[in-house]
Amino acid sequence: MATIAAIIGRLCLAALFVAAGIGKLMDPGGTAEYITSATTLPGSLAVPTGIFEIVAGLILGLGIMTRLTAIVLAVFTALTILLFHSQVTDPTQSTQALKNLAIIGGLLMVFAYGQVSWRMGTWRERAKRHDAEIAAARAEARAEQAEARSRVATTHRDGVVVERERTMADRTDGNPRT
Known part of the structure; x- marks a missing residue:
């Protein structure tokens, strides 16, 4: 379930x-005007920024180099906070900054769990490894139980407990398996 959620x-x-990149490419003039009005950056960055957002978003969505892409997008988003939404006294700007902080948090989660693959084969392999680990643990527990049954503890007169191999004389019914 965690894989699907990731x-x-x-x-x-x-x-x-x-979607943000497409919006920038659909109105490059408006984006360029916003860039020049909010910062000292040139408006000519509107189209490259839109292309970057589309390409990086597609790479992230496809699961290619997700950790690297997540960090690059987190830095990009942090820069937008610093350059465009730094006026925290303005309610609109502070809302945008908080939204971007939430996006950065999501991107950091992708960085932490970013190598989740789409392929069902990967899920099956992971399930097989899990099943093998459980089978090995059960086999180990059975071996420990068998070893414990083959040993018997006896108490000597001086109060010392000694563990020794169980003998036929220790078995009450003569069955070597008990």
């Missing part, structure tokens, strides 16, 4: 960047 979360974050 993939869905990554896709949601990717969709956010792809």
